[in-house]
Amino acid sequence: DAMVIQNPRYQVTQFGKPVTLSCSQTLNHNVMYWYQQKSSQAPKLLFHYYDKDFNNEADTPDNFQSRRPNTSFCFLDIRSPGLGDAAMYLCATSRNPAGLGSEQYFGPGTRLTVT
Amino acid sequence: AQKVTQAQTEISVVEKEDVTLDCVYETRDTTYYLFWYKQPPSGELVFLIRRNSFDEQNEISGRYSWNFQKSTSSFNFTITASQVVDSAVYFCALSEAYSGAGSYQLTFGKGTKLSVIP
Numbered sequence: 468d469a470m471v472i473q474n475p476r477y478q479v480t481q482f483g484k485p486v487t488l489s490c491s492q493t494l495n496h497n498v499m500y501w502y503q504q505k506s507s508q509a510p511k512l513l514f515h516y517y518d519k520d521f522n523n524e525a526d527t528p529d530n531f532q533s534r535r536p537n538t539s540f541c542f543l544d545i546r547s548p549g550l551g552d553a554a555m556y557l558c559a560t561s562r563n564p565a566g567l568g569s570e571q572y573f574g575p576g577t578r579l580t581v582t
Numbered sequence: 583a584q585k586v587t588q589a590q591t592e593i594s595v596v597e598k599e600d601v602t603l604d605c606v607y608e609t610r611d612t613t614y615y616l617f618w619y620k621q622p623p624s625g626e627l628v629f630l631i632r633r634n635s636f637d638e639q640n641e642i643s644g645r646y647s648w649n650f651q652k653s654t655s656s657f658n659f660t661i662t663a664s665q666v667v668d669s670a671v672y673f674c675a676l677s678e679a680y681s682g683a684g685s686y687q688l689t690f691g692k693g694t695k696l697s698v699i700p
Contacts, residue, residue, distance in 0.1 A: 566615075568632060575625055
């Protein structure tokens, strides 16, 4: 089945130790997104790629970076995780932007714990 | 600026009851899209429906139905004969018409947590 896959599902890292979360898709969608979701909150968009064009949301901390080496894969790098970065990280894809009516398909998420 | 309000934070119903989740939105655009997503305890958001601003037809899909009313800026979601598997957080979301980089943004409501009790 076509889908969005995230690895790992659970990640524990130490304060200040870099961590990378990965996402892959078999939907061949143009757009890939990374969201951060904290407990009992709505997902918050961090950044997105349209093909190789990268767009950072204005309030995304510099601590967060992303790479998209090809259509199928996208990575979220947290350079120096703080306790406040503990959250669920959701990857999503869509064929086109939401502003053109494209729905987004989400992966199962990676729950990040910072100790 | 666009905004989505889901006033019901948590709802509990007994299995087989009907339940309506409210969604009220604000936008200055005449062209926009509305979405509903389900997030079960496993964490993955599941797309349920998309509606564009020019299509006010109500939609029914099995036990799910959606009522879109532009006059009241509402896009409510009803589950008929609820089941335990319907227990989840439900998010309503809005996107304004494409106008560049910002058009990738979905504005989510805060979500409504639905608990269906057996």
